[in-house]
Amino acid sequence: MSQRAARHPVVIRFGRLGDTILLQPLLHKLRHRYGGACRLVSLGDCSRVLYEGNEDVAEVRHFDSQYGALWLNPQRLRTALSLRELRESPFYICEPDVRTRTKVRPMLALAGIPAEHCVFIEDTPLYEAEHWVDWLMRFADETPLAFRDALCPDRAWPCAPHLEPTAAELDEAGQWLAHHDMYGRPLVLLQPSNKRTMRWNGVRKREDDDKSWPVERWAALCTAILDHMPEARVVLCGSAAEAAYLATIGKAAGHANVITPREGLPLGQLRALLHIAHSMVSVDTGPAHLAAAVGCPLVVLFGNRWPSMWTPRSATGSAVHAIGGLPDVPRIDHIGLDEVAQAWRQLPPRPAPMARRPPQQALRA
Known part of the structure; x- marks a missing residue:
């Protein structure tokens, strides 16, 4: 060229x-x-x-x-x-x-x-x-x-997204963690909502959303995670419009280590938290792809879509475990709690060298 x-x-x-x-x-x-x-x-x-x-x-x-x-x-x-x-x-x-x-x-x-x-x-x-x-x-x-004179591809290019957080995003995330007394704690992020979760008049009825997992299962998953990793903090992720819905999950979980940001998480802050988090469990939605793109180990729940077409990909080799989806599971609420909790417990750690970086170093990088 x-x-x-x-x-x-x-x-x-x-x-x-x-x-x-x-x-x-x-x-x-x-x-x-x-x-x-x-x-x-x-x-x-x-x-x-x-x-x-x-x-x-x-x-x-x-x-x-x-x-x-x-x-x-x-x-x-x-x-x-x-x-x-x-x-x-x-x-x-x-x-x-x-x-x-x-x-x-x-x-x-x-x-x-x-x-x-x-x-x-x-x-x-x-x-x-x-x-x-x-x-x-x-x-x-x-x-x-x-x-037609453009250079033709002469090598195999990566076929997975890779999107690192900015220094400003990492700094903002570090301040947020410190403010909430979570700096240095293992973080497990949950993404319960998707673009169809909220309507103009509130939460969409579960039967109208194939990506909806019951509130009580999200709450029980919080409990299962904290039973397995008591030192962790579980953060419920979503936009400001979804904060009230996330609060119902936090209330149902009834645990001080389940964190529900009152105004949701801005996209840049979410990317920085995913960069240092232990793992994420998400429905099939945009933040799941972001988790894989920054190398966060991920369990993703599918409803009426084909995982072969839409499973998030990681350029760093971090684990992505897809559950459900077509042709066998057309709705996320058909997926049981035990299957999700077991998949999360079996996630391998981040690939080296990311796995060797404690949150303090990641935030100061």
């Missing part, structure tokens, strides 16, 4: 947290193919938190909502107009077919992006039982017609 001018690929993905995390191997591969870090166009502030300062991403352009017509969505309209200055870049559109037509193509048309500068993942069929990351990595091998 040294004899070619570096280019900065533009990657478009309007996904949620997990979707955005799963982009990292593709972003890394495209940076090496073109010689320049990617520009990410995405939905929500999570992409900025995850990738700001990341060597694979030169810039994040994000907006809060994709709903409504382009002309009636000022943030999306401004983002589309800003793409005009990137007309000479290769564009990788990582969106499903329908959403691509209705949301992305009008933005590209308004910005005047030539068709020969674009490739669309809808034109790269998903193989049966293929993991989402593997699909993205095959898509990263595609090249827009105008950029």
Whole structure:
């Protein structure tokens, strides 16, 4: 690539947290193919938190909502107009077919992006039982017609996300742990909620959410963890909107070492805690992918999705134990407490050298 001018690929993905995390191997591969870090166009502030300062991403352009017509969505309209200055870049559109037509193509048309500068993942069929990351990595091998001189892949690139916390996130997490008298304690993080848990009027009914595990089982899991590791602190993770739901689990557990942050955990702080935590137990949702991406040993519970396609991957080799999922277990509430507790107890420790780093050293790194 040294004899070619570096280019900065533009990657478009309007996904949620997990979707955005799963982009990292593709972003890394495209940076090496073109010689320049990617520009990410995405939905929500999570992409900025995850990738700001990341060597694979030169810039994040994000907006809060994709709903409504382009002309009636000022943030999306401004983002589309800003793409005009990137007309000479290769564009990788990582969106499903329908959403691509209705949301992305009008933005590209308004910005005047030539068709020969674009490739669309809808034109790269998903193989049966293929993991989402593997699909993205095959898509990263595609090249827009105008950029056939781009360096072709000449090595095997990592097919698992790797997203280290920033120094500021680690410092903030250290202060939070000290404030709650948890500095140096083993941390076990639980992620009971997912994007469908909360509705505008409260918690969604369990029968309407295939990723819902009963409150009493989460509480019993807290007890099982603390019986096995009395010195640990169990932290219930979620957003500020989910704090009341998490509080019901904490109340049911009835143990002083079960911690429920009143305002939830911001994404950057969660990433830092996962970086030093003993382990995590989570439903199939974005924070589970983040746990694997920072090397936190993980048990993940699946409902009506295929683990072959969505099981979190760890670039560091940390353990990921998936339970449930299609074709046999269509709902998380079909998974028993004993199976989850046993899977957690059998998680191997973090791979060296991370396993040899006490929390104090990790936070000061």
